[in-house]
Amino acid sequence: PYTTLFRSGAVYFPDKNKVETIIMKWGYPSPNGKLVINARSETVFHSFFFSGSRTCVLPATSYFEWSKDKVRYRFFTDEQPFYLCGVCRKFNDELCYVILTEPAGTPQNAIHERQPVILSYEDAKKWCASRHPTSLLQNSISERSMSRA
Numbered sequence: 001p002y003t004t005l006f007r008s009g010a011v012y013f014p015d016k017n018k019v020e021t022i023i024m025k026w027g028y029p030s031p032n033g034k035l036v037i038n039a040r041s042e043t044v045f046h047s048f049f050f051s052g053s054r055t056c057v058l059p060a061t062s063y064f065e066w067s068k069d070k071v072r073y074r075f076f077t078d079e080q081p082f083y084l085c086g087v088c089r090k091f092n093d094e095l096c097y098v099i100l101t102e103p104a105g106t107p108q109n110a111i112h113e114r115q116p117v118i119l120s121y122e123d124a125k126k127w128c129a130s131r132h133p134t135s136l137l138q139n140s141i142s143e144r145s146m147s148r149a
């Protein structure tokens with residue numbers, strides 16, 4: 001179920017040369033008390049708010065978006081599973097993550113102006129291991145399908 005998707009993430013530890021799944025909390029607490037759950041991929045690595053974050057990915061087979069009129073849609077790709085790009089960091093001894101977004105393409109743009117950055121397994125490994133991952137953002141899987149959920 002999609003509710004469990006956002007309670008774990010995979011983080012690559014280059015020093016151990018393996019991928020480990022770690023339980024994480026979705027969202028960074030902000031100074032105004034609101035939870036930040038997404039970040040713009042175009043600016044996340046230049047933002048003071050996200051400094052000290054490291055890359056992570058979240059394995060998924062689909063994700064959901066809600067339209068303005070509260071209709072839920074499921075989005076998926078031919079690549080199964082795929083990996084949502086994120087960044088993570090500790091807050092009060094708890095590991096938290098946010099999902100990176102990019103401008104929405106078809107069909108997502110009919111529902112929302114942003115969409116998660118998603119990668120294949122091979123690109124997800126590179127994303128997690130890279131010290132300068134922004135060049136991998138261009139590898140986001142653009143072919144997506146949707147259905148009413």
